[in-house]
Amino acid sequence: MIPYLFVVAAVIAVIGIISAYKKAHNAILEGEGDTAKIQSKFFLHVAIIEALPIILIIIGFVLAEGQSFTMEDIYIPLAIVIGLFIFNAFIVFSQISQVKHLRQSKQIEEHTLNAARGISFIAIALANAVPIISLVFMIMITS
Template sequence: MIAPAWLFVLASTIAVLGILYAYKNIITIIQIRNENENLTTGAYSKLQSSFFLRVALIEAIPILLVIFGFIQMQSNDTSNNVALPLLTIIAILSYAFFNVFVSRNDALTNSADDPEEYKNFINTLTFTGLAMIMGVPAISVVGMFLF
């Protein structure tokens, strides 16, 4: 039986790396399309909707793992050390934040003469992606401190 803290780590890892992949993929698509054509607000909207759909699909398994972790916490009477799982989650989040900002900077530095709408969309998508990346790890950290 896996300790609940490690279920939270697994859920966080799957969610963070999956959403990071989806974020980097959507940034790449935006860069390629922006080089070939000027994107409209409608195109940005469709790309953002696609990103949200991918994130929802990616988070399905981590949410189930978090629920299973909470169920195991109820039946598991032994308290475990959460220092190593907590450090693992922090390391995964640090890796993801670093990659998000590197991708953002790459998208913005290659676009010196791009329209302001493009830059605003990249910034909006970056901060939305960061918020989504932090969702499951935040729940996991709270779950770890409950037992």
């Protein structure tokens, strides 16, 4: 049961950060203000979203102390977390291809393309941080 705490933390982080990313990405594409303000708001949302997953990871690590888990115990949680990596990459890269298409059809400016690309790559890194931590901790608790 404890490995699933890490999975829940990863799911909350990925879904929350992807939703914040999509909101910020759309705001950049629609030109709803300064890019720096949109990015600052995005980082603030990410910080708030990551609070609960970090707490869940700490609780899971504390509860796992003194217990013994085998690799068979974490196969399914590992598969779910790896699936989150794929989900994250699919969502972000589909948004990037959408932006490229808009740029080729001259619907957005070059600076908008660069801002959207920048926040996309930042979102990949931020959304993958908690799943990576979850993977490491799940491997650490196995004996």
